[in-house]
Amino acid sequence: MISVPNFAPLLAGFWFRDAASTGAADVDWLYFFILWLSVFFFFLITALTVAFVARYYARPGHAAEHTPHHNNALEAAWSIFPGFLVVAIFYWGFTGYLDLRTPPENAYEIRVVAKKWNWSFMYPNGVVDPNLHVPADQPVKLVMSSDDVLHSLYIPAFRVKMDVVPGRYSTLWFEATKPNDESYDQAIDATTTGSDENGYDLFCTEYCGQGHSAMLAKVIVHKSGTFETWLEDAAKIDPASSPVELGKDIWKYRGCAQCHSVDGAKGTGPTWKDTYGTEQATDKGEVTVDENYIRESILNPMAKIRDGYKGVMPSYQGQLKDAEIASVIWYIKSLKEGEEVAASWDEIGGVPGQEETPAEEGADGDEPADAEEPAEPADAAPADEQ
Ligand code: HEC
Ligand SMILES: [Cu+2]
Known part of the structure; x- marks a missing residue:
C-alpha cells in the first residue's frame, strides 16, 4: 500500500518481534517514519538551540540587538513543510486504521471469549482451545467478547490489538504469513513467553486483576492445508480423558x-x-x-x-x-x-460416535503436509453462541 522505502529493519530487530502478518509492514513503516522524524527534529532543534545560545548569550562588550519581528519566507516554510508531514502522517495512519478495522469478506471466523484469567478460542466445528490456531495466508477474523471485565487481545508479531469488552462483540482481523506449526511444541504451555519461537505470543494488555500477567496464549499458524487436519484431530476426544x-x-x-x-x-x-x-x-x-x-x-x-x-x-x-x-x-x-x-x-466402552483410537488430542505437528485438501474458509457462523 505504501511504496516508500522500508527502513523499519533499522530498529525492528532490537525492539519488535519479527513481523508475521500482511498488515504488519504498514504499521511498522508508519511507526518508524514517525520515530525517525521525531529523532531528526529533536536533534535539529537541540543543535540549533545550543548553537544560538553559544553565539548570542549576553556577555560584557556585546550590545543587545533587536530581534527582527517578521520573516514571511521563514514563517511560511516552518508552517507549510511540517504541515505536509502531519497531513501525510494522518493519511497513512487513517488509511492504515481503516485497513485494520475492515476484515475481508472471506475471513475465517473464530470466536474468542476472554475471562479472568484465560482465553478460549472456539472454532466453527465446536472445538474449544486455550491457544489460537489459525491457517496461514488466509484472513482470520476474531469475534471477541468478555465474560467479566475489560480485557484486550494483543499479538505483537501481527501488530494487532483490540479491547475485549463485556456486553458487546469486538472484532479484529489479520492474515498470518509465517507458519510455525512445525516448531510448535505442545508440551510447552503458553506461559513461556518472551520469544515467538514456540508459537507467537498472545497477551492480555488491559489490566484485569490478579492473574492478568498470566493471561497468555500462543498463536499457532498452520501452513496451508494442515489447519483443517488439526481442526479435525482437535475435535476428536482422547478415550483416556475424563x-x-x-x-x-x-x-x-x-x-x-x-x-x-x-x-x-x-x-x-x-x-x-x-x-x-x-x-x-x-x-x-x-x-x-x-x-x-x-x-x-x-x-x-x-x-x-x-x-x-x-x-x-x-x-x-x-x-x-x-x-x-x-x-x-x-x-x-x-x-x-x-x-x-x-x-x-x-x-x-469408548467415546460415543468415535470409532478408531485417535492420536493425542490436537497433536498434528509432525504429520507430513498433505495438500490434497486445501484449507477452505468456513462459511459457518460460530456455532456456540446462543
Ligand atoms: C439462556 C439460558 C440457558 C442456557 C444458555 C442453557 N440453558 Fe439449560 N435450561 C434453561 C432453563 C430456563 C431450563 C428450565 C426450563 C426447561 O426445562 O426448558 C433449562 C433446563 C435444562 C436442563 C434440564 C434440567 C432440569 O433439571 O430440568 C438441562 C439438562 C439443561 N438445561 C442443559 C443445558 C446445557 C447442557 C446447556 C449448555 C450447552 C444449557 N442448558 C444452556 C436455560 C438455559
Ligand atoms: Cu485480561
Missing part, C-alpha cells in the same frame, strides 16, 4: 454456565447440583432427571419445562456431538452426592 472434565468444559465454555449454576444457586435455569436422579415437576408432569431427560432437555428444551422456569433455553441440536452430550450427563451426575462416575471414556 468425560466429567469434558462436561465441565462444555458447561464453562459453551454458554451453559450463563444460566445453570453448579453450586446450587438459582439462575435463569435450574442448578445442576444434586439434581441427577431426582424427581422434578414439569408442565408435562413429574420427570426423573436421568440420561434421557437430560438429553431431551439439551436437544429439545421445550419438550418439558421445569416448574418455576421459563422456556428460554436454546436448543443445542446439531451443536453438541453425542459424546459432548454424554459428557454433560456425566458432569451432572458427578455433581450429585454419592453418584459413581467414570474416570475415563475407556472405562465406559
Whole structure:
C-alpha cells in the first residue's frame, strides 16, 4: 500500500518481534517514519538551540540587538513543510486504521471469549482451545467478547490489538504469513513467553486483576492445508480423558454456565447440583432427571419445562456431538452426592460416535503436509453462541 522505502529493519530487530502478518509492514513503516522524524527534529532543534545560545548569550562588550519581528519566507516554510508531514502522517495512519478495522469478506471466523484469567478460542466445528490456531495466508477474523471485565487481545508479531469488552462483540482481523506449526511444541504451555519461537505470543494488555500477567496464549499458524487436519484431530476426544472434565468444559465454555449454576444457586435455569436422579415437576408432569431427560432437555428444551422456569433455553441440536452430550450427563451426575462416575471414556466402552483410537488430542505437528485438501474458509457462523 505504501511504496516508500522500508527502513523499519533499522530498529525492528532490537525492539519488535519479527513481523508475521500482511498488515504488519504498514504499521511498522508508519511507526518508524514517525520515530525517525521525531529523532531528526529533536536533534535539529537541540543543535540549533545550543548553537544560538553559544553565539548570542549576553556577555560584557556585546550590545543587545533587536530581534527582527517578521520573516514571511521563514514563517511560511516552518508552517507549510511540517504541515505536509502531519497531513501525510494522518493519511497513512487513517488509511492504515481503516485497513485494520475492515476484515475481508472471506475471513475465517473464530470466536474468542476472554475471562479472568484465560482465553478460549472456539472454532466453527465446536472445538474449544486455550491457544489460537489459525491457517496461514488466509484472513482470520476474531469475534471477541468478555465474560467479566475489560480485557484486550494483543499479538505483537501481527501488530494487532483490540479491547475485549463485556456486553458487546469486538472484532479484529489479520492474515498470518509465517507458519510455525512445525516448531510448535505442545508440551510447552503458553506461559513461556518472551520469544515467538514456540508459537507467537498472545497477551492480555488491559489490566484485569490478579492473574492478568498470566493471561497468555500462543498463536499457532498452520501452513496451508494442515489447519483443517488439526481442526479435525482437535475435535476428536482422547478415550483416556475424563468425560466429567469434558462436561465441565462444555458447561464453562459453551454458554451453559450463563444460566445453570453448579453450586446450587438459582439462575435463569435450574442448578445442576444434586439434581441427577431426582424427581422434578414439569408442565408435562413429574420427570426423573436421568440420561434421557437430560438429553431431551439439551436437544429439545421445550419438550418439558421445569416448574418455576421459563422456556428460554436454546436448543443445542446439531451443536453438541453425542459424546459432548454424554459428557454433560456425566458432569451432572458427578455433581450429585454419592453418584459413581467414570474416570475415563475407556472405562465406559469408548467415546460415543468415535470409532478408531485417535492420536493425542490436537497433536498434528509432525504429520507430513498433505495438500490434497486445501484449507477452505468456513462459511459457518460460530456455532456456540446462543
Ligand atoms: C439462556 C439460558 C440457558 C442456557 C444458555 C442453557 N440453558 Fe439449560 N435450561 C434453561 C432453563 C430456563 C431450563 C428450565 C426450563 C426447561 O426445562 O426448558 C433449562 C433446563 C435444562 C436442563 C434440564 C434440567 C432440569 O433439571 O430440568 C438441562 C439438562 C439443561 N438445561 C442443559 C443445558 C446445557 C447442557 C446447556 C449448555 C450447552 C444449557 N442448558 C444452556 C436455560 C438455559
Ligand atoms: Cu485480561
